[in-house]
Amino acid sequence: MNYQNMHETANFLKEQGFVNPVVGIILGTGLGKLVDEIKILKKVSYSDIPNFPVSTVESHKGVLIFGELEGRKIVAMQGRFHYYEGYSMQQITLPVRVMKLLGVETLLISNAAGAVNLNFQKGSLMLLDDHISLLPENPLTGKNIDELGPRFPDMSQPYDEQLNNLMKNAAIEEKVTLHEGVYISVPGPNLETRAEYRYLKIIGADAVGMSTVPEVIVANHMQLPCACVSVLTDECDPEHLHPVSLQEILDVAAEAEKGMIKLFKNVCRSL
């Protein structure tokens, strides 16, 4: 995916009416309901967008939405791309590149994750304070696109401090429990073994999931401020590990996303 491809995609979307969005939103697994709150102005299936990969996971819809949320122009991804689907890191992160080219100034990300910190209950939310990537690849590998950002981007504050403060204020105002912690991204698609959960905890995880870090790296590369909320869908207790089904994860996500929606709307209002 070169710079020209990115512009091609952005120009296509502009022609479709995706004009002057200020906030980009990525909706994770089972977290598509925020869309009901958006005044939709335009909607395009990923399969109709040049250079966009097509989502292969049943629970992901694969639609790019342009509209208004709390009076702010937004572009939202209903469904994202995962490494385990076989996409390249460049494909996974193309939508974030394109959002920035469309003019987005803030990126709000959601995902479903397992709680490694056992003080965090399933169904609660966690604001990402930091992350550790255990993915085998990086979206910035290869020749740097200098127009987009530097060769060696800083990652000392991957999640924007001001945005995180807005998110924490939103949690207080909306009376939503919002933990804070470190997210570790793994390639998946299998869930982790007991030994892997012990290891993740030892190296510093509060939550584990299969997404988000590539998008956050690319956002940082372009100096696009981002914040991410994990919906904790299961408790990863190596001493009492039960098999979790995708259905269970989706059910918990559906319940917990109500809080996430309140937070995202509140932050949009205060931007």
Ligand code: HPA
């Ligand atoms: N690991 C464990 N539990 C999870 C994950 C994961 O990647 N995603 C959602 N729940």
